[in-house]
Amino acid sequence: MGLNKYAALVEYDGTPFLGYQSQAGGRTVQDELESALEKLTGLQRRIQAASRTDTGVHAEGQVVSFWIGDRFGVSNIVKGLNYYLPDEIAIRGVCPIDDDFDVRRMAIGRSYRYRIVSRVARAPLKERFALRIGKSLDAVRMREACRFLQGTHDFGAFATSLDEPSVTVRNVAEARISQCGDVVEVWLVANAFLRHQVRNTVGQLVRVGLGKCSVEEFANLIDSGRLGVAGPAASPRGLSLVEVRYASALSFAA
Numbered sequence: 460m461g462l463n464k465y466a467a468l469v470e471y472d473g474t475p476f477l478g479y480q481s482q483a484g485g486r487t488v489q490d491e492l493e494s495a496l497e498k499l500t501g502l503q504r505r506i507q508a509a510s511r512t513d514t515g516v517h518a519e520g521q522v523v524s525f526w527i528g529d530r531f532g533v534s535n536i537v538k539g540l541n542y543y544l545p546d547e548i549a550i551r552g553v554c555p556i557d558d559d560f561d562v563r564r565m566a567i568g569r570s571y572r573y574r575i576v577s578r579v580a581r582a583p584l585k586e587r588f589a590l591r592i593g594k595s596l597d598a599v600r601m602r603e604a605c606r607f608l609q610g611t612h613d614f615g616a617f618a619t620s621l622d623e624p625s626v627t628v629r630n631v632a633e634a635r636i637s638q639c640g641d642v643v644e645v646w647l648v649a650n651a652f653l654r655h656q657v658r659n660t661v662g663q664l665v666r667v668g669l670g671k672c673s674v675e676e677f678a679n680l681i682d683s684g685r686l687g688v689a690g691p692a693a694s695p696r697g698l699s700l701v702e703v704r705y706a707s708a709l710s711f712a713a
Contacts, residue, residue: 515695552711596668
């Protein structure tokens with residue numbers, strides 16, 4: 460039996476997981492995906508992801524890759540994996556890829572959305588996937604601050620920690636604020652992000668929206684060289700990986 464390489468578009472509710480990457484001591488998305496693949500094929504195989512989301516972070520457009528026997532077609536892979544996956548995870552589609560296609564290294568952009576509910580009363584239908592702030596946020600000031608994020612900068616101030624001595628320069632292609640009623644959304648797109656960069660950025664933007672940090676102070680953090688001073692990190696519950704971008708779009712099918 461020959462093997463073919465596939466990419467899959469994955470959606471998940473990250474609430475019950477210790478993040479994407481397999482680790483000791485709890486459930487992870489990677490563990491569930493690999494377990495489903497083993498049940499479907501009878502073989503143990505590793506699954507690679509384009510992005511390693513943290514504990515409690517969600518995904519609408521995570522991309523993973525794996526090898527599977529050539530007797531499986533697209534429809535059988537999608538239906539088979541979804542049959543064995545828990546309710547919190549779903550395969551939205553799959554597509555064949557070249558053997559040397561690396562879903563992580565070949566990604567040219569990652570799009571994240573952070574959702575905030577700005578109201579005093581609890582929001583039972585929203586809070587599983589959003590952070591509730593019990594005060595009114597000034598979205599206009601947050602939008603003014605957000606524009607300083609765009610472009611190539613040293614974002615070391617927005618990194619919680621560095622696993623090793625690392626370059627902290629990243630290119631943010633898009634940074635914007637949208638608002639609909641009491642829901643404020645922060646959208647960030649970059650070639651790659653530092654550890655907790657998005658959540659620390661949102662945490663600092665919330666301070667701007669609450670009047671605890673000026674737009675100028677926010678702007679001065681960028682390229683400051685002051686490691687890890689932005690934040691505090693916003694809760695993971697409001698963060699979702701929306702899209703992973705490639706030079707040529709992957710043609711996922713169900």
